Amino acid sequence: MGESFSYRPFHDSTKGHEPADEEDIMGIGDKINNKAEELGGKAKEAAGQATGDERLEAEGQQDQASAGLKQAGEKVKDAAADAVENVKDIFKK
Secondary structure, eight states: OOOOOOOEEOOOTTTOEEEEOOOHHHHHHHHHHHHHHHHHHHHHHHHHHHHHHHHHHHHHHHHHHHHHHHHHHHHHHHHHHHHHHHHHHHHOO
């Protein structure tokens, strides 16, 4: 884990392009995992409906709900980070 990355992706910002930090990269990974969990849940729910397997259908719904909560948490984290950056910008002026 102590490896350094030579590739520094950029994210779009109102201030121009800034290098993404490790936290941004982790956030993207979390968002991808949450979306994958949501899509997997939809697939399970559909399979359960198609086969009449109520347990599988419910498990799919549970996976989707879990992913939705995680996605909401990511949005809150993003909003908090944006708010912190805005406050920093105010004090830089």
